[in-house]
Amino acid sequence: MSDALTKLKQAVLEGDDATAAATAQQALAEGLKGLDIVNSAIVPGIQAAGQLWKENQYFLPDVVMSAEAFSAAMAVVQPTLTAEGATHTGRVLIGTVAGDMHTLGKSIVIAMLQGAGFEVTDLGVDVPVRTFLDKTAELKPDILGAGCYMSTTMLSIKDIIAGLQERGLRNQVKVMVGGVPTSQEFADEVGADAWGKDALDATAKARQLMRR
């Protein structure tokens, strides 16, 4: 592996976003293909961070910093991927429900999903039910992810799923939910297809949903 890729993987692992962006740029300048940079440095970097999280060696600040470095490196490499004809594991549409501004968990989930090869469209925060439905109809994602972080706002997930049903979209998309107040029981109750306990779990569940 080139020095730039080794350094890039380490920068993502250590959450050094400036170095991650610079070394991704350097790797491209050295003539490496975007897809190779992603597969041999950026994704292994975020996966190594996920492994350390699992082992209680990394805590949330470490994972967040890694996710930021991952995003910084991906932003550099992303434009080359389409030209190289990269394929995706699946397409995810994700957002935080209306009335809820929390974005932390969603950001990490997005980084982990992208690391697993998903194409992710982020609707942002405070997303009205109608937007979830309109964008699902328009973009036809494989998975719709709805995050909520307050026990008052989580109730709108029921409306999203009911809306999908009403518009005849429910059978075309898998629905995942996540966020602090949610649980498997809640996911079952509202009729979601999966609950993501954390970003790693969400990514694993998204892969499972794609196999169904």
Place this chain on the structure above:
Amino acid sequence: MANATLDLIQGLLWSKGLHIGQLNPGNRPMAAMMGVPDMVPFAGAQSHDHCMTVARVPARKFYWDAELHISTQMAVQRWYEMDGYTVIADVYNWETEALGARFIYSDNAMPTPDVSHPLISSPADLARLKPLDPTKGRVPFACELARLTAERASGLLKDGFFCSPFSMMCNMMGYAPAVHAMRRNPQFAKDVFAFMEEGAILPFVRAQAEHGHLKSFTGPDAWACFPNLSHAMIREWELPSAQRLKALGKKNGWDIKAGSVAGDYCEEDPAKFDKKLMWDSFDLINEFGLLGMKMVLGAMGRTQEWDPLWIKEYADTHGHQPVFLGLNGRFIRDSKPEAIVAKVRQWIDVLGRNGKLVLNIANIPADTSPLNVFVASRAVHTLGRYPIARDLSQVDVPLPRFTPFDEWLKGQPEEEVIRRSREK
């Protein structure tokens, strides 16, 4: 016993075996913290949005009207037969809102900061901020709520509240930029901490102290739970900040306790539960010295899956500390009554036989079925009667029957305020 001091003394005497009169919901928690009460208390829970939902009170009045706010929380907590009141509003928001941050307000949820438009993104933003003006935002509401709480509520937490620094930093900057600054630009982070301590918290505490003649203040810090921050980061940033605030308060004759629940063991994945890390959380919480005494605190974590023997071992080997343990809010919301009773039975069996056990629900989710809260309350009071039954599996906890809230409310002191708030 109406006198609060006498009430407290009675609780303390009870805990030492001098049973004068009967304990009441107000002094039972203190008796339990110190020794053996008449029954394990079910202490008041942080439950503002749940109380609002149960009482069908509109959010746009509930979070602005101190009389309505305290009346609603006290009524609902009394309806649930809780021991003492825990009147905690959306305490994380007040300073940030008064400093000018953009907030989202809705009809059925608490105000929430719009971190997509953060108040502080750079040192220049910080430099532009003026110290908190106590006439701005909902500071007057907070001051009046603190005054009413000190006047009316009983229980362990009658303080004025403020938002502790790390949680405030998350509200003002967003979590990721906050930890980014702490890791990559520590001088900026230090400047933010200094502003929060002296430019936000101190004027806010002063306003509450002057309005309600208060002396004691608690600053919750849920964002600083573990693993949101590592223990090392909490010790590097939040603990020294709490010590600085304590010293600043002392100069003014106030007891400022920042970092409440900082370090709380909130690991979500049972596969990652680690005794050493959990115990380090317990140590850390004691370093903050919350109620002025050492105790084992489990508040917001996935406590239903903790091994209670780890808790008992820590308490026993650290000077027989009292255990203050929260039933997880999602567990209460999502569980069948039998599961809630089984958990309470296990905890009392393992942790409560010699007193020094207080149970509560940490942050009741808004949509929790009242039946489940009643199940928890009745289970604690039924199974937790001293002396604890030798075989708790033989003690039956029937499914609770309870009067619906609106019917119960008739004739209660809070009735008029709550009913009036429902009118358009």
